[in-house]
Amino acid sequence: MTSPVAAPGIHATALVDPQAQLDSSVSVGPYTVIGPHVRVAAGTSIGAHCVIEGHTTIGRDNRIFQFNSLGAIPQDKKYAGEPCELVIGDRNTIREFCTFNIGSPGDNGVTRVGHDNWIMAYVHLAHDCVVGNNTIFANNTQLGGHVHVDDWAILGGFTVAHQFVRIGAHSFTAMCSLLFADLPPFVMCQGQPAQARSMNFEGLRRRGFSAERISAVKAMHKALYRDDLTLEQARARITELTEKHPESAPDVQMMLSFLQQTSPQRGIVR
Template sequence: MAQIHPTAIVAPGARLGENVGIGPYSIVGDHVTIGEGTTVGPHCVIEGHTTIGRDNRILQFCSLGAMPQDKKYAGEPTRLEIGDRNTIREFCTFNTGTAQDVGVTRVGDDNWIMAYVHIAHDCQVGNQTILANNATLGGHVHLGDWVILGGLTGVHQFVKIGAHAFAGFASAVNQDVPPFMMVDGNPLAVRGFNVEGLRRRGFGPQRIAAVKQMHRLLYRSGKTLEQARTEIEALSASMPEAEIDVALMTEFLSQATRGIAR
Protein backbone atom coordinates (compact mmCIF):
# COMPACT_ATOMS: atom_id res chain seq x y z
CA MET A 1 0.00 0.00 0.00
CA ALA A 2 1.09 3.55 -0.72
CA GLN A 3 1.74 5.73 2.32
CA ILE A 4 -0.01 9.04 1.68
CA HIS A 5 0.16 11.81 4.27
CA PRO A 6 -3.31 13.09 5.26
CA THR A 7 -2.47 16.58 3.98
CA ALA A 8 -1.33 15.38 0.54
CA ILE A 9 -3.69 15.58 -2.43
CA VAL A 10 -3.59 12.62 -4.84
CA ALA A 11 -5.94 12.80 -7.82
CA PRO A 12 -8.25 9.83 -8.42
CA GLY A 13 -6.57 8.97 -11.71
CA ALA A 14 -3.04 8.80 -10.31
CA ARG A 15 -1.46 5.35 -10.21
CA LEU A 16 0.84 4.62 -7.28
CA GLY A 17 2.87 1.43 -6.87
CA GLU A 18 3.44 -0.47 -3.67
CA ASN A 19 5.32 1.28 -0.88
CA VAL A 20 5.16 4.68 -2.55
CA GLY A 21 5.39 7.50 -0.02
CA ILE A 22 3.76 10.89 -0.58
CA GLY A 23 4.78 13.54 1.93
CA PRO A 24 2.81 16.34 3.58
CA TYR A 25 1.13 18.92 1.34
CA SER A 26 2.35 17.31 -1.88
CA ILE A 27 0.07 17.19 -4.93
CA VAL A 28 -0.06 14.34 -7.46
CA GLY A 29 -2.07 14.86 -10.63
CA ASP A 30 -4.51 12.67 -12.54
CA HIS A 31 -2.11 11.51 -15.27
CA VAL A 32 0.81 10.61 -12.99
CA THR A 33 2.23 7.12 -12.49
CA ILE A 34 4.74 6.51 -9.70
CA GLY A 35 6.55 3.19 -9.40
CA GLU A 36 7.08 0.93 -6.41
CA GLY A 37 9.24 2.20 -3.56
CA THR A 38 9.53 5.81 -4.74
CA THR A 39 9.25 8.45 -2.02
CA VAL A 40 8.05 12.01 -2.56
CA GLY A 41 8.89 14.57 0.09
CA PRO A 42 6.69 17.39 1.38
CA HIS A 43 5.43 20.30 -0.73
CA CYS A 44 6.10 18.69 -4.11
CA VAL A 45 3.89 19.07 -7.19
CA ILE A 46 3.89 16.21 -9.71
CA GLU A 47 1.54 16.92 -12.59
CA GLY A 48 1.05 16.47 -16.32
CA HIS A 49 1.52 13.19 -18.14
CA THR A 50 4.37 12.08 -15.89
CA THR A 51 5.71 8.58 -15.34
CA ILE A 52 8.22 7.95 -12.54
CA GLY A 53 9.89 4.58 -12.05
CA ARG A 54 10.73 2.68 -8.89
CA ASP A 55 12.91 3.47 -5.87
CA ASN A 56 13.40 7.14 -6.62
CA ARG A 57 13.96 9.66 -3.82
CA ILE A 58 12.31 13.01 -4.52
CA LEU A 59 12.93 15.60 -1.85
CA GLN A 60 10.84 18.58 -0.84
CA PHE A 61 9.66 21.48 -3.02
CA CYS A 62 10.16 19.83 -6.42
CA SER A 63 8.01 20.60 -9.47
CA LEU A 64 7.86 17.69 -11.92
CA GLY A 65 5.77 17.54 -15.08
CA ALA A 66 4.73 21.17 -15.40
CA MET A 67 4.11 22.51 -18.89
CA PRO A 68 7.18 23.53 -20.91
CA GLN A 69 8.52 27.05 -20.84
CA ASP A 70 8.00 27.40 -24.58
CA LYS A 71 5.66 29.98 -26.10
CA LYS A 72 4.74 27.53 -28.87
CA TYR A 73 3.24 25.10 -26.39
CA ALA A 74 -0.50 24.84 -27.01
CA GLY A 75 -1.59 22.31 -24.42
CA GLU A 76 -0.55 19.14 -26.24
CA PRO A 77 -0.43 16.03 -23.99
CA THR A 78 3.36 15.83 -23.92
CA ARG A 79 5.16 13.78 -21.29
CA LEU A 80 7.86 13.53 -18.67
CA GLU A 81 9.45 10.12 -18.06
CA ILE A 82 11.80 9.47 -15.13
CA GLY A 83 13.50 6.09 -14.65
CA ASP A 84 14.54 4.18 -11.55
CA ARG A 85 16.72 4.87 -8.49
CA ASN A 86 17.23 8.56 -9.10
CA THR A 87 17.87 11.04 -6.30
CA ILE A 88 16.19 14.39 -7.00
CA ARG A 89 17.05 17.02 -4.45
CA GLU A 90 15.22 20.14 -3.29
CA PHE A 91 13.62 22.70 -5.64
CA CYS A 92 14.25 20.82 -8.89
CA THR A 93 12.04 21.60 -11.90
CA PHE A 94 11.55 19.12 -14.77
CA ASN A 95 9.14 20.10 -17.59
CA THR A 96 7.27 17.97 -20.12
CA GLY A 97 8.23 17.90 -23.80
CA THR A 98 6.86 19.77 -26.81
CA ALA A 99 5.22 18.76 -30.05
CA GLN A 100 8.12 20.35 -31.94
CA ASP A 101 10.42 17.54 -30.71
CA VAL A 102 9.66 13.96 -29.67
CA GLY A 103 7.17 15.24 -27.09
CA VAL A 104 8.92 13.59 -24.16
CA THR A 105 11.44 14.82 -21.60
CA ARG A 106 13.37 11.78 -20.35
CA VAL A 107 15.59 11.19 -17.33
CA GLY A 108 17.18 7.74 -17.10
CA ASP A 109 18.28 5.63 -14.13
CA ASP A 110 20.63 6.11 -11.16
CA ASN A 111 21.12 9.83 -11.60
CA TRP A 112 22.20 12.14 -8.74
CA ILE A 113 20.44 15.46 -9.31
CA MET A 114 21.18 18.14 -6.75
CA ALA A 115 19.17 21.15 -5.59
CA TYR A 116 17.71 23.75 -7.95
CA VAL A 117 18.47 21.81 -11.13
CA HIS A 118 16.25 22.69 -14.09
CA ILE A 119 15.64 20.16 -16.88
CA ALA A 120 13.73 21.88 -19.65
CA HIS A 121 11.39 20.50 -22.29
CA ASP A 122 12.53 17.65 -24.54
CA CYS A 123 15.82 17.05 -22.70
CA GLN A 124 17.16 13.50 -22.85
CA VAL A 125 19.27 12.66 -19.79
CA GLY A 126 21.05 9.30 -19.65
CA ASN A 127 22.04 7.13 -16.70
CA GLN A 128 24.49 7.62 -13.82
CA THR A 129 24.81 11.38 -14.37
CA ILE A 130 25.60 13.94 -11.66
CA LEU A 131 24.07 17.40 -11.97
CA ALA A 132 25.35 19.67 -9.22
CA ASN A 133 23.42 22.53 -7.62
CA ASN A 134 21.83 25.03 -10.01
CA ALA A 135 22.85 23.22 -13.18
CA THR A 136 20.42 24.28 -15.90
CA LEU A 137 19.56 22.46 -19.12
CA GLY A 138 17.89 24.44 -21.89
CA GLY A 139 15.35 22.79 -24.14
CA HIS A 140 16.28 19.78 -26.30
CA VAL A 141 19.61 19.13 -24.52
CA HIS A 142 21.00 15.58 -24.64
CA LEU A 143 23.26 14.26 -21.86
CA GLY A 144 25.01 10.92 -22.28
CA ASP A 145 25.59 8.37 -19.53
CA TRP A 146 28.00 9.30 -16.71
CA VAL A 147 28.06 13.02 -17.58
CA ILE A 148 28.95 15.33 -14.67
CA LEU A 149 27.91 19.00 -14.62
CA GLY A 150 29.44 21.29 -12.01
CA GLY A 151 27.38 23.71 -9.97
CA LEU A 152 25.92 26.77 -11.74
CA THR A 153 26.65 25.28 -15.16
CA GLY A 154 24.30 26.33 -17.95
CA VAL A 155 23.76 24.23 -21.06
CA HIS A 156 22.42 26.01 -24.14
CA GLN A 157 19.36 24.61 -25.88
CA PHE A 158 19.99 21.83 -28.45
CA VAL A 159 23.49 21.09 -27.08
CA LYS A 160 24.65 17.48 -26.85
CA ILE A 161 27.15 16.32 -24.22
CA GLY A 162 28.68 12.91 -24.79
CA ALA A 163 29.05 10.08 -22.30
CA HIS A 164 31.69 10.42 -19.56
CA ALA A 165 32.18 14.15 -20.24
CA PHE A 166 32.76 16.56 -17.36
CA ALA A 167 31.87 20.26 -17.22
CA GLY A 168 33.46 22.26 -14.42
CA PHE A 169 31.90 24.81 -12.10
CA ALA A 170 29.94 27.66 -13.71
CA SER A 171 30.61 26.58 -17.29
CA ALA A 172 28.68 28.11 -20.19
CA VAL A 173 28.17 25.11 -22.47
CA ASN A 174 27.05 26.48 -25.83
CA GLN A 175 28.60 23.88 -28.14
CA ASP A 176 28.48 20.10 -28.27
CA VAL A 177 30.97 18.40 -25.95
CA PRO A 178 32.42 15.10 -27.25
CA PRO A 179 32.46 12.02 -25.03
CA PHE A 180 35.20 11.76 -22.39
CA MET A 181 36.21 15.44 -22.56
CA MET A 182 36.64 17.90 -19.67
CA VAL A 183 35.46 21.46 -20.28
CA ASP A 184 34.97 24.61 -18.28
CA GLY A 185 34.79 28.36 -18.48
CA ASN A 186 32.96 31.14 -20.29
CA PRO A 187 33.86 31.10 -23.12
CA LEU A 188 33.98 27.32 -22.96
CA ALA A 189 37.31 25.53 -23.42
CA VAL A 190 38.39 21.89 -23.47
CA ARG A 191 40.93 21.28 -20.70
CA GLY A 192 41.73 17.60 -21.23
CA PHE A 193 39.91 14.30 -20.94
CA ASN A 194 38.23 12.76 -17.93
CA VAL A 195 40.95 10.26 -17.06
CA GLU A 196 40.15 10.00 -13.35
CA GLY A 197 36.47 9.41 -14.01
CA LEU A 198 37.30 6.67 -16.50
CA ARG A 199 39.60 4.93 -14.02
CA ARG A 200 36.89 4.99 -11.38
CA ARG A 201 34.52 3.34 -13.87
CA GLY A 202 36.92 0.49 -14.58
CA PHE A 203 38.54 1.61 -17.82
CA GLY A 204 41.81 -0.27 -18.28
CA PRO A 205 45.10 1.16 -19.60
CA GLN A 206 44.36 0.28 -23.24
CA ARG A 207 40.98 1.99 -23.27
CA ILE A 208 42.37 5.08 -21.52
CA ALA A 209 45.23 5.19 -24.05
CA ALA A 210 42.67 5.17 -26.87
CA VAL A 211 40.72 8.03 -25.30
CA LYS A 212 43.98 9.95 -24.87
CA GLN A 213 44.73 9.42 -28.55
CA MET A 214 41.25 10.62 -29.55
CA HIS A 215 41.76 13.73 -27.43
CA ARG A 216 45.15 14.33 -29.08
CA LEU A 217 43.70 13.98 -32.58
CA LEU A 218 40.83 16.35 -31.86
CA TYR A 219 42.67 19.00 -29.87
CA ARG A 220 46.47 18.69 -30.13
CA SER A 221 47.26 17.60 -33.69
CA GLY A 222 46.24 20.69 -35.64
CA LYS A 223 44.03 18.59 -37.88
CA THR A 224 40.65 19.64 -39.17
CA LEU A 225 37.63 18.03 -37.54
CA GLU A 226 37.07 15.82 -40.57
CA GLN A 227 40.71 14.71 -40.65
CA ALA A 228 40.65 13.93 -36.93
CA ARG A 229 37.40 12.01 -37.27
CA THR A 230 38.85 9.86 -40.07
CA GLU A 231 41.90 8.96 -37.99
CA ILE A 232 39.75 8.26 -34.92
CA GLU A 233 37.67 5.80 -36.94
CA ALA A 234 40.84 3.94 -37.83
CA LEU A 235 41.83 3.44 -34.19
CA SER A 236 39.58 0.39 -33.83
CA ALA A 237 41.96 -1.65 -35.98
CA SER A 238 45.04 -0.89 -33.87
CA MET A 239 43.27 -0.67 -30.49
CA PRO A 240 40.54 -3.35 -30.54
CA GLU A 241 40.04 -3.14 -26.75
CA ALA A 242 38.63 0.35 -27.27
CA GLU A 243 36.33 -0.44 -30.17
CA ILE A 244 33.21 0.53 -28.21
CA ASP A 245 34.79 3.83 -27.13
CA VAL A 246 35.88 4.70 -30.66
CA ALA A 247 32.39 3.90 -31.94
CA LEU A 248 30.90 6.16 -29.26
CA MET A 249 33.13 9.04 -30.33
CA THR A 250 32.63 8.65 -34.07
CA GLU A 251 28.87 8.39 -33.72
CA PHE A 252 28.81 11.52 -31.58
CA LEU A 253 30.94 13.51 -34.03
CA SER A 254 28.66 12.48 -36.89
CA GLN A 255 25.59 13.75 -35.01
CA ALA A 256 26.97 17.00 -33.56
CA THR A 257 24.79 19.89 -34.67
CA ARG A 258 26.16 22.97 -32.89
CA GLY A 259 29.83 22.44 -33.64
CA ILE A 260 32.01 20.79 -31.04
CA ALA A 261 33.80 22.62 -28.25
CA ARG A 262 37.45 22.95 -29.41
Protein backbone atom coordinates in the same frame (compact mmCIF):
# COMPACT_ATOMS: atom_id res chain seq x y z
CA MET B 1 2.59 12.91 17.94
CA THR B 2 2.60 12.02 14.26
CA SER B 3 -0.11 13.24 11.89
CA PRO B 4 -2.61 10.72 10.52
CA VAL B 5 -2.25 9.51 6.95
CA ALA B 6 -4.98 9.31 4.31
CA ALA B 7 -3.68 5.96 3.01
CA PRO B 8 -0.62 3.84 3.72
CA GLY B 9 2.41 6.02 3.04
CA ILE B 10 0.41 9.07 1.93
CA HIS B 11 0.25 11.96 4.40
CA ALA B 12 -3.19 13.25 5.28
CA THR B 13 -2.38 16.72 3.96
CA ALA B 14 -1.20 15.48 0.54
CA LEU B 15 -3.61 16.06 -2.35
CA VAL B 16 -3.46 13.02 -4.63
CA ASP B 17 -5.95 12.97 -7.48
CA PRO B 18 -8.09 9.82 -7.41
CA GLN B 19 -7.08 9.06 -11.01
CA ALA B 20 -3.35 9.11 -10.25
CA GLN B 21 -1.77 5.66 -10.31
CA LEU B 22 0.55 5.15 -7.33
CA ASP B 23 1.89 1.79 -6.25
CA SER B 24 0.83 0.90 -2.72
CA SER B 25 4.45 1.12 -1.55
CA VAL B 26 4.89 4.77 -2.65
CA SER B 27 5.24 7.34 0.13
CA VAL B 28 4.07 10.94 -0.24
CA GLY B 29 4.97 13.73 2.17
CA PRO B 30 2.88 16.54 3.62
CA TYR B 31 1.26 19.13 1.34
CA THR B 32 2.39 17.47 -1.87
CA VAL B 33 0.03 17.75 -4.87
CA ILE B 34 -0.18 14.94 -7.45
CA GLY B 35 -2.27 15.30 -10.60
CA PRO B 36 -4.59 12.85 -12.38
CA HIS B 37 -2.20 11.72 -15.12
CA VAL B 38 0.70 10.84 -12.84
CA ARG B 39 1.95 7.26 -12.47
CA VAL B 40 4.51 6.27 -9.81
CA ALA B 41 6.04 2.79 -9.50
CA ALA B 42 6.97 0.79 -6.43
CA GLY B 43 9.41 1.97 -3.80
CA THR B 44 9.52 5.63 -4.77
CA SER B 45 9.40 8.24 -2.02
CA ILE B 46 8.12 11.78 -2.62
CA GLY B 47 8.89 14.49 -0.09
CA ALA B 48 6.85 17.35 1.26
CA HIS B 49 5.56 20.33 -0.74
CA CYS B 50 6.14 18.80 -4.19
CA VAL B 51 3.91 19.40 -7.22
CA ILE B 52 3.83 16.51 -9.71
CA GLU B 53 1.49 17.12 -12.62
CA GLY B 54 1.01 16.57 -16.34
CA HIS B 55 1.46 13.21 -18.04
CA THR B 56 4.31 12.20 -15.75
CA THR B 57 5.57 8.64 -15.28
CA ILE B 58 8.04 7.91 -12.47
CA GLY B 59 9.75 4.53 -12.12
CA ARG B 60 10.85 2.43 -9.16
CA ASP B 61 12.85 3.32 -6.07
CA ASN B 62 13.35 7.02 -6.76
CA ARG B 63 14.04 9.45 -3.90
CA ILE B 64 12.33 12.75 -4.64
CA PHE B 65 13.07 15.33 -1.97
CA GLN B 66 10.86 18.23 -0.89
CA PHE B 67 9.90 21.30 -2.97
CA ASN B 68 10.19 19.82 -6.48
CA SER B 69 8.09 20.75 -9.52
CA LEU B 70 7.84 17.83 -11.95
CA GLY B 71 5.72 17.69 -15.09
CA ALA B 72 4.73 21.34 -15.48
CA ILE B 73 4.06 22.64 -18.98
CA PRO B 74 7.10 23.72 -21.01
CA GLN B 75 8.33 27.31 -20.94
CA ASP B 76 7.59 27.51 -24.65
CA LYS B 77 5.19 30.11 -26.08
CA LYS B 78 4.22 27.68 -28.86
CA TYR B 79 2.88 25.11 -26.41
CA ALA B 80 -0.92 24.87 -26.71
CA GLY B 81 -1.91 22.20 -24.21
CA GLU B 82 -0.81 19.08 -26.08
CA PRO B 83 -0.52 15.90 -23.91
CA CYS B 84 3.27 15.78 -23.83
CA GLU B 85 5.14 13.77 -21.21
CA LEU B 86 7.82 13.60 -18.55
CA VAL B 87 9.26 10.10 -18.06
CA ILE B 88 11.64 9.38 -15.16
CA GLY B 89 13.31 5.99 -14.79
CA ASP B 90 14.41 4.04 -11.71
CA ARG B 91 16.64 4.70 -8.69
CA ASN B 92 17.17 8.40 -9.30
CA THR B 93 17.86 10.86 -6.51
CA ILE B 94 16.25 14.27 -7.12
CA ARG B 95 17.14 16.86 -4.51
CA GLU B 96 15.30 20.03 -3.52
CA PHE B 97 13.82 22.73 -5.81
CA CYS B 98 14.30 20.95 -9.15
CA THR B 99 12.05 21.78 -12.11
CA PHE B 100 11.53 19.18 -14.84
CA ASN B 101 9.10 20.21 -17.60
CA ILE B 102 7.17 17.96 -19.96
CA GLY B 103 8.15 17.77 -23.64
CA SER B 104 6.80 19.84 -26.51
CA PRO B 105 5.12 18.97 -29.81
CA GLY B 106 8.07 20.53 -31.62
CA ASP B 107 10.19 17.47 -30.74
CA ASN B 108 9.24 13.94 -29.61
CA GLY B 109 6.96 15.38 -26.96
CA VAL B 110 8.86 13.70 -24.10
CA THR B 111 11.34 14.92 -21.53
CA ARG B 112 13.17 11.80 -20.39
CA VAL B 113 15.43 10.93 -17.44
CA GLY B 114 17.04 7.48 -17.30
CA HIS B 115 18.18 5.42 -14.32
CA ASP B 116 20.56 5.87 -11.37
CA ASN B 117 21.09 9.59 -11.79
CA TRP B 118 22.17 11.86 -8.92
CA ILE B 119 20.51 15.25 -9.42
CA MET B 120 21.27 17.93 -6.86
CA ALA B 121 19.26 20.99 -5.84
CA TYR B 122 17.90 23.68 -8.18
CA VAL B 123 18.45 21.73 -11.41
CA HIS B 124 16.27 22.71 -14.38
CA LEU B 125 15.46 20.33 -17.24
CA ALA B 126 13.61 22.20 -19.95
CA HIS B 127 11.24 20.60 -22.43
CA ASP B 128 12.45 17.67 -24.52
CA CYS B 129 15.72 17.16 -22.64
CA VAL B 130 17.00 13.58 -22.61
CA VAL B 131 19.23 12.45 -19.74
CA GLY B 132 20.88 9.02 -19.80
CA ASN B 133 21.98 6.85 -16.88
CA ASN B 134 24.46 7.27 -14.01
CA THR B 135 24.90 11.01 -14.48
CA ILE B 136 25.64 13.58 -11.79
CA PHE B 137 24.14 17.07 -11.96
CA ALA B 138 25.58 19.40 -9.32
CA ASN B 139 23.56 22.26 -7.86
CA ASN B 140 22.01 24.80 -10.23
CA THR B 141 22.76 22.94 -13.46
CA GLN B 142 20.44 24.46 -16.07
CA LEU B 143 19.58 22.76 -19.38
CA GLY B 144 17.80 24.58 -22.19
CA GLY B 145 15.27 22.77 -24.35
CA HIS B 146 16.22 19.68 -26.37
CA VAL B 147 19.57 19.13 -24.60
CA HIS B 148 20.83 15.52 -24.59
CA VAL B 149 23.11 14.28 -21.80
CA ASP B 150 24.65 10.84 -22.28
CA ASP B 151 25.55 8.20 -19.66
CA TRP B 152 28.08 8.91 -16.91
CA ALA B 153 28.39 12.64 -17.66
CA ILE B 154 29.16 14.85 -14.65
CA LEU B 155 27.99 18.46 -14.74
CA GLY B 156 29.58 20.84 -12.24
CA GLY B 157 27.60 23.38 -10.25
CA PHE B 158 26.04 26.24 -12.23
CA THR B 159 26.70 24.55 -15.58
CA VAL B 160 24.42 26.05 -18.26
CA ALA B 161 23.73 24.34 -21.60
CA HIS B 162 22.22 26.18 -24.57
CA GLN B 163 19.23 24.54 -26.24
CA PHE B 164 19.96 21.61 -28.57
CA VAL B 165 23.47 21.08 -27.13
CA ARG B 166 24.60 17.46 -26.75
CA ILE B 167 26.81 16.36 -23.86
CA GLY B 168 28.71 13.14 -24.48
CA ALA B 169 29.18 10.10 -22.26
CA HIS B 170 31.85 10.25 -19.54
CA SER B 171 32.33 13.99 -20.07
CA PHE B 172 32.86 16.46 -17.23
CA THR B 173 32.11 20.18 -16.87
CA ALA B 174 33.78 22.43 -14.32
CA MET B 175 31.76 24.78 -12.13
CA CYS B 176 30.09 27.65 -14.02
CA SER B 177 30.74 26.18 -17.46
CA LEU B 178 28.66 27.69 -20.28
CA LEU B 179 28.03 25.35 -23.22
CA PHE B 180 27.12 26.74 -26.64
CA ALA B 181 28.61 23.79 -28.56
CA ASP B 182 28.48 19.99 -28.27
CA LEU B 183 30.76 18.46 -25.65
CA PRO B 184 32.22 15.19 -27.03
CA PRO B 185 32.49 12.01 -24.96
CA PHE B 186 35.29 11.86 -22.37
CA VAL B 187 36.11 15.59 -22.62
CA MET B 188 36.57 17.82 -19.56
CA CYS B 189 35.69 21.48 -20.12
CA GLN B 190 35.69 24.76 -18.24
CA GLY B 191 34.91 28.40 -18.97
CA GLN B 192 32.39 30.87 -20.39
CA PRO B 193 32.10 29.81 -23.13
CA ALA B 194 33.43 26.39 -22.22
CA GLN B 195 36.77 25.24 -23.60
CA ALA B 196 38.19 21.73 -23.64
CA ARG B 197 40.88 21.22 -20.99
CA SER B 198 41.62 17.49 -20.95
CA MET B 199 39.91 14.12 -20.93
CA ASN B 200 38.16 12.65 -17.88
CA PHE B 201 40.90 10.11 -17.21
CA GLU B 202 40.32 9.80 -13.48
CA GLY B 203 36.62 9.14 -14.03
CA LEU B 204 37.44 6.44 -16.58
CA ARG B 205 39.84 4.72 -14.17
CA ARG B 206 37.18 4.73 -11.48
CA ARG B 207 34.78 3.07 -13.92
CA GLY B 208 37.23 0.28 -14.67
CA PHE B 209 38.58 1.38 -18.05
CA SER B 210 41.69 -0.62 -18.94
CA ALA B 211 45.02 1.00 -19.76
CA GLU B 212 44.47 0.20 -23.44
CA ARG B 213 41.09 1.94 -23.54
CA ILE B 214 42.51 4.99 -21.74
CA SER B 215 45.38 5.10 -24.24
CA ALA B 216 42.83 5.23 -27.04
CA VAL B 217 41.00 8.09 -25.30
CA LYS B 218 44.31 9.95 -25.04
CA ALA B 219 44.82 9.46 -28.77
CA MET B 220 41.33 10.79 -29.47
CA HIS B 221 42.12 13.87 -27.40
CA LYS B 222 45.30 14.41 -29.37
CA ALA B 223 43.47 14.14 -32.69
CA LEU B 224 40.68 16.50 -31.66
CA TYR B 225 42.64 19.11 -29.74
CA ARG B 226 46.41 18.86 -30.04
CA ASP B 227 47.33 18.22 -33.69
CA ASP B 228 45.62 21.19 -35.36
CA LEU B 229 43.37 18.97 -37.47
CA THR B 230 39.99 19.81 -38.96
CA LEU B 231 37.07 17.87 -37.53
CA GLU B 232 36.98 15.69 -40.64
CA GLN B 233 40.71 14.94 -40.35
CA ALA B 234 40.32 14.16 -36.65
CA ARG B 235 37.49 11.73 -37.37
CA ALA B 236 39.66 9.93 -39.93
CA ARG B 237 42.51 9.68 -37.41
CA ILE B 238 40.17 8.38 -34.71
CA THR B 239 38.77 5.72 -37.07
CA GLU B 240 42.26 4.19 -37.34
CA LEU B 241 42.58 3.71 -33.57
CA THR B 242 40.76 0.39 -33.51
CA GLU B 243 43.68 -1.22 -35.35
CA LYS B 244 46.13 -0.27 -32.62
CA HIS B 245 43.65 -0.54 -29.73
CA PRO B 246 41.08 -3.23 -30.65
CA GLU B 247 39.69 -3.28 -27.11
CA SER B 248 38.66 0.35 -27.54
CA ALA B 249 36.40 -0.29 -30.55
CA PRO B 250 33.13 0.58 -28.69
CA ASP B 251 34.68 3.81 -27.34
CA VAL B 252 35.93 4.80 -30.78
CA GLN B 253 32.56 4.06 -32.35
CA MET B 254 30.80 6.13 -29.68
CA MET B 255 33.07 9.10 -30.40
CA LEU B 256 32.64 8.78 -34.17
CA SER B 257 28.86 8.52 -33.85
CA PHE B 258 28.79 11.63 -31.66
CA LEU B 259 30.94 13.64 -34.07
CA GLN B 260 28.88 12.45 -37.03
CA GLN B 261 25.78 14.00 -35.45
CA THR B 262 27.44 17.34 -34.69
CA SER B 263 26.16 20.07 -36.96
CA PRO B 264 28.74 22.34 -38.63
CA GLN B 265 26.86 25.36 -37.32
CA ARG B 266 27.16 24.30 -33.69
CA GLY B 267 30.46 22.43 -33.72
CA ILE B 268 32.16 20.97 -30.67
CA VAL B 269 33.63 22.57 -27.58
CA ARG B 270 37.16 23.67 -28.48
